[in-house]
Amino acid sequence: MMTDLMKSALLRAAFALAVFSLSFAARAQLTIEITGAGANRIPIAITDFVGEPGVSRAVALVVRADLERSGLFKLVEAGTPLAENAAVNFADWKARGADALVVGSVAPAANGRFEVRFRLHDVQKQASLGGLAYVMTPQQGRATGHRIADFVYEKLLGEPGIFSTRIAYVVKSPGRFELQIADADGMNAQTALASREPIISPAWSPDGTRLAYVSFESKKPVVYVHSLATGRRHVAANFKGSNSAPAWSPDGNKLAVVLTKDGASQLYSLNADGSGVVRLASSAGIDTEPFFSPDGKYIYFTSDRGGSPQAYRIEAGGGTAQRITFEGSYNVTPRLSPDGKSMAYVSRNGGRFQLTLMDLATRQTQILTDSDKDESPSFAPNGRMILYASEIGGRGVLAAVSSDGRVKQKLSVQAGDVREPAWGPFLKN
Amino acid sequence: MNIRNGLMIVLGATLIAGCGTTGEAEQPGASVEDRSARKIDGAEVKPVTAVDPMGAALAAVKQGVLAKRSVFFDYDSYVIKDEFKSLVEAHAQFLVANPKVKMLIQGNADERGSREYNLALGQKRAEALKKMLSLLGAREDQIEAVSLGEEKPRCSEGNEACWSQNRRDDMLYTGEF
Structure with missing residues (x-):
């Protein structure tokens, strides 16, 4: 005989499963592990929301996990559920050590939907910092949790949160390469392209609807542009020789690419549909890895024109190259922060390849990792974290580090190598 | 496609067409040899295989x-x-x-x-x-x-x-x- 408690627990479990479709293969799941946290984490309590226990608990879990994973918050035990409009005993929360408190309510809405309302309180100032209400389908529980976490993050830290963004990366398993897209927390991984041949250099269009990438499916590198919603794609560059390293202009109209049709690897610009090819720079050696500055004025790139691979920049329309890195004999993959003030790149230091950050105004540099096979840095759209590829125990993993070097995360899949990460832009809504 | 390769395919097509007009291929009792291109008007033909040059x-x-x-x-x-x-x-x-x-x-x-x-x-x-x-x-x-x-x-x-x-x-x- 089942007790009522057992029945309700089972029902809740079944509901949670239905709400948060876990149907994708578990082995493809990207798991994120926090390996370093910020110095001054904000203590925050996030109560379970009142009403609809299955939905409430699941939404609150996403909010907590997001904030904790950021490395900038410390979760304080929240105890019993509190409603969005509940009177808050600030002295009590202060005694528990919370500086901030999130409370909320979930109620059934029309057509099988739910209304989720929440409020953020500043415990020190004993004041509400605002709240929002979302009407969501049962399938949107995770997305709602991410939006609440984004709200809390922005109110408390003064910069937008990235919990609703997506990341792209390539998973290599024996004889198979998959270009996957997942939520920023590694959940909901979906395969955009599966191939027997390598896929490298995914790059998000600024509006987040398309990916440009290099696929070797025709036995040589060819640049494609792929619309994620429709799965339709077209060849953007397939000239004689190799075609690679696509980078979007900030307006989404143009791609900078590397072509070898006129000899060694050189920079070209073309329209996203593949028309209008223009050569941007000219060197006797290798020019590659273009990346537009966020204001669209410059293209940063790697060149060995000075004898060793170093970061350079040219004006986006072409022109004279200006050298950016001078220390060391190997500085590659320059990637600008969203505010354009710093540049992440990979430097070789005594045989170790390490993620490095340069303040472009002062030219001061800081090595951000103590690993030795870092590759492919990609800034989060708020500039806080840098996602990159690395290797642990001979296996490809992704890692992320905050631009101050303190917060560290490791992202890995159970079966396979993960590489070539690209952090997508903010959602427009 | 080069010229030599093209000629071989044309030649091959002619032989098959010639074979087809005899109607032998339609007969259930026809032997394997009868279907080949060896005999045209009773003359011996040296068989060739059309290969990529x-x-x-x-x-x-x-x-x-x-x-x-x-x-x-x-x-x-x-x-x-x-x-x-x-x-x-x-x-x-x-x-x-x-x-x-x-x-x-x-x-x-x-x-x-x-x-x-x-x-x-x-x-x-x-x-x-x-x-x-x-x-x-x-x-x-x-x-x-x-x-x-x-x-x-x-x-x-x-x-x-x-x-x-x-x-x-x-x-x-x-x-x-």
């Missing part, structure tokens, strides 16, 4: 020195070492003697460092070999140089013995790519 050439590149297809490079270098010059000469002579044959050169790099920079390095290696073959008489449009960067390693351990295997150009002939 590259076939003979491709057989040649599967043996002897031409079966060797790889050129190896030093770290961060795209200079073709003296020890590979006789091999490159042999392939150049073959390309000159077989002007219809095409070659794809795939340049490769070891895994260390940036994938895109390694792709460019592999391209430099492929271009260096293409240039040498061209100087030795092969036509520019006979050869395409591409790079696979560090993406298709022959050996996947993280040591120099392995890396030196991966810093290489592979030469592929028509039919092999």
Whole structure:
């Protein structure tokens, strides 16, 4: 005989499963592990929301996990559920050590939907910092949790949160390469392209609807542009020789690419549909890895024109190259922060390849990792974290580090190598 | 399509058509021999097999020195070492003697460092070999140089013995790519 408690627990479990479709293969799941946290984490309590226990608990879990994973918050035990409009005993929360408190309510809405309302309180100032209400389908529980976490993050830290963004990366398993897209927390991984041949250099269009990438499916590198919603794609560059390293202009109209049709690897610009090819720079050696500055004025790139691979920049329309890195004999993959003030790149230091950050105004540099096979840095759209590829125990993993070097995360899949990460832009809504 | 190949297909089509007009193929009791093109108007016809004329050439590149297809490079270098010059000469002579044959050169790099920079390095290696073959008489449009960067390693351990295997150009002939 089942007790009522057992029945309700089972029902809740079944509901949670239905709400948060876990149907994708578990082995493809990207798991994120926090390996370093910020110095001054904000203590925050996030109560379970009142009403609809299955939905409430699941939404609150996403909010907590997001904030904790950021490395900038410390979760304080929240105890019993509190409603969005509940009177808050600030002295009590202060005694528990919370500086901030999130409370909320979930109620059934029309057509099988739910209304989720929440409020953020500043415990020190004993004041509400605002709240929002979302009407969501049962399938949107995770997305709602991410939006609440984004709200809390922005109110408390003064910069937008990235919990609703997506990341792209390539998973290599024996004889198979998959270009996957997942939520920023590694959940909901979906395969955009599966191939027997390598896929490298995914790059998000600024509006987040398309990916440009290099696929070797025709036995040589060819640049494609792929619309994620429709799965339709077209060849953007397939000239004689190799075609690679696509980078979007900030307006989404143009791609900078590397072509070898006129000899060694050189920079070209073309329209996203593949028309209008223009050569941007000219060197006797290798020019590659273009990346537009966020204001669209410059293209940063790697060149060995000075004898060793170093970061350079040219004006986006072409022109004279200006050298950016001078220390060391190997500085590659320059990637600008969203505010354009710093540049992440990979430097070789005594045989170790390490993620490095340069303040472009002062030219001061800081090595951000103590690993030795870092590759492919990609800034989060708020500039806080840098996602990159690395290797642990001979296996490809992704890692992320905050631009101050303190917060560290490791992202890995159970079966396979993960590489070539690209952090997508903010959602427009 | 070259002319010789085209003629063979036309000839083959004529023979099949000739066979078809006899109506023998329709008869259930017809023997296997009756269906062949050996007898037309009672005369003996020497059977030929329509093959790609590259076939003979491709057989040649599967043996002897031409079966060797790889050129190896030093770290961060795209200079073709003296020890590979006789091999490159042999392939150049073959390309000159077989002007219809095409070659794809795939340049490769070891895994260390940036994938895109390694792709460019592999391209430099492929271009260096293409240039040498061209100087030795092969036509520019006979050869395409591409790079696979560090993406298709022959050996996947993280040591120099392995890396030196991966810093290489592979030469592929028509039919092999």
